[in-house]
Amino acid sequence: MSEHIVLIGAGSAMFTRGLIADLIRSGEEVDLALVDIDPLALEVAERLAHKMVSLGRAPITVRADVDRRQVLAGATAVICTVGVGGRRAWEQDVFIPRQYGIYQPVGDTVGPGGTSRALRMIPAMVAIAEDVHELAPEALFFNYGNPMAPVCRAVRWVTGAPLVGLCHGVHHVAAYLAGVLGVDRERLSYTAAGLNHLTWFTEVSVDGRSAMPRLREIAQELGHVDPDAHAIDEVMHNNPFSWRLCALFDAFPAVLDRHVVEFFPQFFAEGDYYGATLGIGAYSFEHTIAAGDAIYEAMRSDALSAEPLRPDYLERIGGEHEQVVEIIDSIRRNAGRVYSVNLPNHGQVPNLPPEAIVESPAVADASGLHALEVPPLSAGIVGTLCGRIAWVETVVEAALTANRDKVVQALVLDGVASSLDIAERLADELIEAQREYLPQFHV
Incomplete structure (x- = not known):
């Protein structure tokens, strides 16, 4: 079947570029509708999409609208990458708490930044879900927006829409652990469950043999850092706090120190992270914002330029979009592949509260995404x-x-x-x- 995919929040140009590149590589016929309430950002996304499709000579049609209701009817998949207020609002989520001695390296999941962002995101996502439920009730419905757990919980609670939360964090950390263990990613298998951005790898195996003893050894090596003897870049590269937690809880937390430290603010008074300040000297928030602005400007230039895109523009890039095309394909082909997703807890994590949005493995087959039960957490x-x-x-x-x-x-x-x-x-x-x-x- 050909897909009618609606991307809401298409002004997130990096995500849009990655998604379109993945769709082109899939070779499938797609009717792609781009939606963003910012007409200028939408124009950039639409022009870039047309140029990419032309470069890839793909069977993809592209249209765009600021009103999602105009394009939702008949959608087979709806993907949301909404960020209400964009980077300028995000800055306030981080800068205002700094005045009170609260330093956040990310500020989009928990902490004051996560709370503030949730207040903006939840009403917007509930309204989107109501439209999807009305106009495309059979569509696969995915969310990439943070804070993941509050957004998915609110949408499920208010509308009943079958929203699935996706994040590449567990996928990324699996690759990280494979690298630390010195093995190819394909040899690694694992069980990971928890909350988005604090998902615990409770079992890791290589070729079917547990790698947990080796991870405990590595935790002793990387979990103890003398900040006076190491530059902060080296400290951040080693993720010492995550490894300390691994040694203590016998499980590795995703998604590494940049996110994990925000779940344990009691250990980082005044933002002190191994001699540097979180969000400033360590995991600079300003750098994240500047990089996002620069990426958007580069894509705007590519989109609006009369010059064609360079041939390597369609090469695969990492990022949040990474798995959604694969998941849709697994469902359509009844392939039964397993992914880490955010769903209401219906027993898949036995000793966490029912209906809580948990991140854990799920199988993607012809009937959709279904959570797999994991062993009880400690x-x-x-x-x-x-x-x-x-x-x-x-x-x-x-x-x-x-x-x-x-x-x-x-x-x-x-x-x-x-x-x-x-x-x-x-x-x-x-x-x-x-x-x-x-x-x-x-x-």
């Missing part, structure tokens, strides 16, 4: 996750009810605020700074 690992699940429930309620006190509660549960007064002031400043995207809080 009590310690459950402890690292259950408080975060309570935070998810609280921030979802805050976003859906526009309840300022729930926002404060979420910041308290997160553990980054040093006092209730700071939690309240931080909540008020974030809500005010994002006023444009939070009309429900200002009626």
Whole structure:
């Protein structure tokens, strides 16, 4: 069957470029509809898409619309890569907490940044899901937007739409662990379960033999760092905090230090990370933003230029888009391949709360994506996750009810605020700074 794919948030040019390159390589016939509420970003995405399809001589038609309802009817797959407010709003999620001594290297999953982003994302994604449920009820429905667990939980709770959360983090860490073990990725098998950006590799095998003893040895080597004897770039490369956790919990956390440290703020007072400051000297947030701006400008230039794209433009690039085309193919061909996905917990992680959005393996076959049951997690690992699940429930309620006190509660549960007064002031400043995207809080 030919696919009618709708990409919502197509102004995320890097994702759009990677997705189109993957579709071209698949050789399948596709009707691709691009959607973005920013007409200028949408024009860039549409022009770039047309040039890529022309270069690849692919059987793909491309159209674009700022109104998703105009293109959703008959969709076979809907992919959302929405970021409400874009990088400028994201900056406020990180810069405002810094005024209170809270330093975030990413600020899109947990922490004040995750809370603030959830308040913007949840109403928008619920509205999208309602349209998908109405106009394309049979479509495969994927989300890449963060914070993953709150977005997926809210959409499932309010609309019942079968939204599946995708992230390349577990896939990326599997490749990282293969490299550390010195083996080809194809020889590695693993079990990983948890919450998005804190998913625990509880078993890793090479050629069917457990590699956990070797990982414990590596944890002793890489988990202890003298910051005075190592440059911060070397420290970041080694991910010492993740390896310390591996030694302690006998499981490796994804997705490495840049994300994992945000789940354990009690260990990084004033942002101190092995002698550098998180988000500044270590995992620079400003660098992330500048890189995103530069990538967009380069793609805008490529899209609007009269010159053709260079021949290597279609080469595969890594990123969040990596697996969605493969997943759709596995479903259509009933291939039964296994992927790490975010779904409501219906027993696949036996000792985590039911309905919580968990990241764990699922098989993709003709009837869709179905979670595979994994062994119960250890009590310690459950402890690292259950408080975060309570935070998810609280921030979802805050976003859906526009309840300022729930926002404060979420910041308290997160553990980054040093006092209730700071939690309240931080909540008020974030809500005010994002006023444009939070009309429900200002009626």
